[in-house]
Amino acid sequence: MTDTTLGTSASLAAAETLESPARRAWRRLIRRKGAVLGLVVTALFILLAVFAPLIVPYDPIATSWSLVRKAPSLQHWFGTDELGRDVLARVVFGARASLLAGVISVGIALAIGVPLGLLAGYRGGFIDGLISRITDAMLACPFLILAIALAAFLGPSLGNAMIAIGVSATPIFIRLTRGQVMSVKVEDYVEAARAMGNPRWRIALVHILPNILPALLVQATLSIAAAIIAEAALSFLGLGQQPPAPSWGSMLNAAQRFLTSAPWMAVWPGLAIFLVVLSFNLVGDGLRDALDPKAR
């Protein structure tokens, strides 16, 4: 923090390099090895998912009776599965289902959770009580169990799995938003905003929301990792991506019958899940440190 020398030329020079909080957080994020590693691996998987058809020469759903459960080779780097499909192609195309499920279900959770949390935290009183009790009830049920129940209720499909995971992740966002709003709304600058004649909705959206975004960003990143695992679990149970479309979870399900005879069928999708989840968690942890206002 600079002091009263603000008028001097030295501090004016410093003022040339205006730094927004977002840019400062970015600079601190890329100083961390773990976070950078996570970012790189995440970016790699996103590229794989986007350019999947350009990367692998095989169709992920084309079966071949002559290639059933072949070990990794030069033609099929990751081997083939029980229907003769190329495992590499299925892992790469499976990234689409996993990443999409992670991002969309967290998007759903944010879209429902943040407005409700804002409402509960800012208005308080009866509305807060109502929303909080419903949240408590949902949190009493384990995340995965709730997602499985909802997915089973909605019917098996990737879209329904995303909705189920998103709804199951919502209470965390409601509670986080509510708590953050309650701590920010007593800040002096919120009082100052009221003294400036701002209406309530504007204070909530314009003055409070930006100040709780860092916490939401961290939670969203970590939740994507949890949602990817949840999607894999649902697909493993047959409640997510439907065959023959590839998904890491359903690949693991198919692989469990051949664990000893064709371990590569399980290793590669398992490794993919591990890597993606780890990197999202690394990015999330890095963001948490980078956005921590107490760290200088």
Next chain:
Amino acid sequence: MTAGPLIELEGLRVTFQGDDGRITHAVDSVDLSVANGATLGLVGESGCGKSVTSLAIMGLLPKQSAAVSGAIRFDGFDLLDVPDATLRDLRGNRLAMIFQEPMTSLNPSFTIGDQITETILRHRGGCRRAARERTIELLRRVHIPSPEKRIDEFPHKLSGGMRQRVMIAMALACDPQLLIADEPTTALDVTLQAQILDLMRELKAASGAAIILITHDLGVVAEVCDEVAVMYAGEIVERAPVDELFANPQHPYTVGLLGSIPRLDRRTSHLATIEGMVPNMANPPAGCRFAARCPFVESGCTQSPPPLAMLSATHASRCIRAPLERLVS
């Protein structure tokens, strides 16, 4: 301009309902008025109700827990009676407030320019570019160096004194008729206090706004105010023009306050203190609220609450033994 007071508080009473059902009388039948362009100092120790009074004027007290009664007349409006939308239109526009803590009263997520521009756009409308130009002009008026550059800075880049200047610029954004400054210098160190006071005096002369200055610092009052109201335990105990109050205090509490200021021109080994504690406002005493600490107390003091009696046309004191000259030998 001299037709009537700009703002008039009549019988303002604020009570807080505690969670345990206890009722705290934070402000009790306060009558005040400020004329256009005048500066009123509201003085008293922590917890005497000065900040609550200002928040009541701004309509910023929490509705669930605070009960406000009486009347606050501002330029034809009764602020306690107008709809919320009208109050919001007045706040920041014709009524503005400078807060005590410059370090926490600016939103860390926005540049200072955005925060001032927002207020201008909210009340004045117009285009963003014009508002930005006005913001730069305001920053220049509060003596922020190179405002064209500073306008895009985030609050964490500024020192406390700079932030308080930004707060003042924000309060002045729409040329308010009444400016409430709640201890604007308390959080700053002494040299900055002097600068901010100079600035306020200068701005007052330029803008003609009426100011209610809330402070516990009598030195500040002596420098900037025209009139002073001394508050004790939720009541106004003395009201007088500033010179009169300093020269001829007529309430024992004011006498005690003045006696406890260190002075360079008198050698004393001990500063005078006011013995005792502020009464518990959940259960205020029946008579004079200062009686328990008053050196001049007599039997009449504890029987019924003393009225605020006019000693002259401009000087009022809530002490039944005033004038006090004859008591001091």
